Amino acid sequence: MTRRRVSIFGATGSIGQSTLDLIGRDPDRFEVVALTGGRNVELLAKDARALGAEIAVTAYEDCHGALKAALAGSGVEVAAGPAALLEAADRPADWIMSAIVGAAGLAPGLRALAHGSTLALANKESLVTAGPLLMAAAAEHGARVLPVDSEHSAVFQALVGEDIGAVERVIITASGGPFRDWPFGRMAEATLEQALNHPNWAMGQRITIDSASLFNKAMEIIETKEFFGLSPDQVEVLVHPESLVHAIVGFRDGGLMAHLGPADMRHAIGYALNWPERRHLPVERLNLSKIGQLRFEAPDEKRFPALRLAREVMLAGGLAGAVFTAAKERALDAFIAGEIGFTDMAQVVEDVLTKMSSEPGLDAASITLDNVAQTDHLARLCAGDAIKTLRTKA
Numbered sequence: 466m467t468r469r470r471v472s473i474f475g476a477t478g479s480i481g482q483s484t485l486d487l488i489g490r491d492p493d494r495f496e497v498v499a500l501t502g503g504r505n506v507e508l509l510a511k512d513a514r515a516l517g518a519e520i521a522v523t524a525y526e527d528c529h530g531a532l533k534a535a536l537a538g539s540g541v542e543v544a545a546g547p548a549a550l551l552e553a554a555d556r557p558a559d560w561i562m563s564a565i566v567g568a569a570g571l572a573p574g575l576r577a578l579a580h581g582s583t584l585a586l587a588n589k590e591s592l593v594t595a596g597p598l599l600m601a602a603a604a605e606h607g608a609r610v611l612p613v614d615s616e617h618s619a620v621f622q623a624l625v626g627e628d629i630g631a632v633e634r635v636i637i638t639a640s641g642g643p644f645r646d647w648p649f650g651r652m653a654e655a656t657l658e659q660a661l662n663h664p665n666w667a668m669g670q671r672i673t674i675d676s677a678s679l680f681n682k683a684m685e686i687i688e689t690k691e692f693f694g695l696s697p698d699q700v701e702v703l704v705h706p707e708s709l710v711h712a713i714v715g716f717r718d719g720g721l722m723a724h725l726g727p728a729d730m731r732h733a734i735g736y737a738l739n740w741p742e743r744r745h746l747p748v749e750r751l752n753l754s755k756i757g758q759l760r761f762e763a764p765d766e767k768r769f770p771a772l773r774l775a776r777e778v779m780l781a782g783g784l785a786g787a788v789f790t791a792a793k794e795r796a797l798d799a800f801i802a803g804e805i806g807f808t809d810m811a812q813v814v815e816d817v818l819t820k821m822s823s824e825p826g827l828d829a830a831s832i833t834l835d836n837v838a839q840t841d842h843l844a845r846l847c848a849g850d851a852i853k854t855l856r857t858k859a
């Protein structure tokens with residue numbers, strides 16, 4: 466049996482580590498081509514050695530020396546910097562995991578698609594900033610994008626054998642995060658530590674905070690629209706504190722197809738890794754009689770304005786998704802740094818969306834890496850101003 470060649474972008478992160486866990490359990494099936502990471506060169510080197518990767522790449526030039534030293538004598542090639550990430554995406558591979566966090570994940574994913582590789586997409590910013598560009602690249606090169614976000618994997622699985630034309634609506638669920646029933650005033654005072662205390666999922670720091678503000682769900686609404694080619698009003702959100710039903714597809718005959726699974730990303734990652742087969746996965750088997758009840762609530766868009774902003778972004782189209790992502794990333798940095806409060810993040814994003822809505826070219830019919838990068842840059846500057854204004858008011 467020929468082994469499948471796989472590369473993992475963002476190998477040192479939460480999704481990357483879960484992916485390596487699955488690959489490492491089945492060494493006869495996989496050959497590891499490239500592993501990439503950031504500043505955690507020790508972990509990157511350890512995994513590259515253990516899995517016999519062809520090449521290990523750190524995103525940062527100043528980490529090159531440390532990575533080289535850590536891999537001395539291993540036979541693993543070493544490279545550093547954004548250009549090296551793209552070169553790693555040029556290496557022939559059958560399956561590529563896109564698990565870099567943030568807007569930096571877009572370019573390597575596009576590059577992999579240009580080679581016709583299957584792209585397992587965890588990086589949600591790619592679809593939010595440049596959904597049409599990504600999906601068109603896949604279609605042009607006969608490449609496949611497989612969703613890894615749990616909600617989108619759930620929709621994908623519920624659609625097997627179905628006609629997308631028969632879909633009336635798609636409901637993605639949200640746990641509601643740690644502040645699900647907090648009043649707005651209390652949320653405004655929430656600390657970083659409280660925002661990091663997710664009730665159900667263990668994830669990277671940034672997505673955990675985005676889950677508390679529901680910015681994560683806001684991005685996922687846009688992701689759903691882009692990935693499945695739906696209209697904005699076909700995508701709904703339901704708060705479901707147990708996080709066991711990940712998505713529900715509603716068909717035109719009134720039937721609902723729900724996907725349930727444990728809150729363990731290795732399910733969605735493993736589904737994409739083995740697709741179109743289903744193979745054994747080392748995840749918990751749910752005992753529904755023990756769980757007893759599943760609750761569903763309508764989301765409160767007043768306390769969680771990110772959801773409303775996502776709808777505005779979808780209606781605006783063009784580069785609004787790039788503005789949204791960049792402003793959100795900048796606001797998140799400011800919250801992590803203690804510069805603004807928790808609920809200020811949505812305020813910053815809303816201010817930036819409003820200010821930039823009259824920017825020429827924002828309604829660009831064609832989205833390119835260049836105009837996304839330019840928009841990203843402008844939106845971060847604009848968010849910086851909005852943050853300054855908030856700080857002087859405070």
Ligand code: NAD
Nearest residue numbers: 475477478479480502503524565566569587588589668669
């Ligand atoms: P993480 O922060 O744990 O890991 C991020 C990875 O990206 C690390 O390997 C890091 O070194 C790398 N990285 C960071 N900045 C980079 C840059 N500028 N250039 C290149 N590499 C860089 O993040 P995560 O939680 O694993 O999430 C990864 C992506 O998957 C995100 O887009 C997230 O929204 C999405 N996602 C995560 C989960 C989850 O359960 N963690 C679920 C669904 C979707």
Ligand code: MG
Nearest residue numbers: 614615616685
């Ligand atoms: Mg998700």
